[in-house]
Amino acid sequence: MFETAGIVLLYGLVGVGVMTLGYLALDLVTPRRLTQAVWTERNRGAAIVLSGQLLGVGMVVSAAIHASEFQKGLAQGLVSTALYGVAGVLVMTLVFAVVGIVTPGRMGATVLEDSDGRPHPAAWVQGALYIATALMLSAALS
Template identity: 45%
Template sequence: MNEILFNALATLAYGGVGTLILVVGYLLIDLLTPGKLHKLIWEERNTNAVILVSANTLGAAIVITSAILASESEMGLGAGLISTAVYGLIGLGVMALSFLVIDLLIPAKIAHMISDSEPHPATWVSASAHVAIALVLAAALT
């Protein structure tokens, strides 16, 4: 019974760390794009913003999941939570960096395309970069 209780509490702790990292990821995308994401997504139903936030969320979840799996067998709960947070934040940082690099390399500013109400294919480029980077980081953790 003690093992079930410990595992339940560990699950809640990892869920809390994961949720915190996802919130930080949302706030980071909100900082990188013009306009407020809340308004773009829920009020204006902006497809570009939805695609980018969705890819960022999936990417962060991939990194967080891999960090949890990598820490589970090698560390105690405290160290596992810390490593999950660190790797999750690294993932967000690298995804943000890719957003900025893509924005520098393409002729138009993707940050402005995200807030545009007209769907733009460049949004998919940035979104797929988020997921691809997350997969690379996840592989590095295993």
């Protein structure tokens, strides 16, 4: 029981680390600090994009943990989970950049637009893209 609890704690710490990396990566590609946009300005578009990204990272980490059970030993499982998670964050950040290139305007600024208290529709699209990307990456891990 205690051993299992320790294993859960270790995978949880890896997951939190990867989610923190995902948050920081998204913060880099948006024009304003996410902390300020979501919690101070109550920007719904930023909250939608951040939520989609965090859900996506959680899905990839979950699939990575599941895939790690085929590794030899706990240490190798933790390392593979971290590597797969970081790869997921990189792919999701790349998706954000590619969408920004093929759409009008600067994606980071567009998703943070909040007019009349309503988020820009692009925020929903970007949030869904993160989840769709996570589903694809998770499938690759299974």
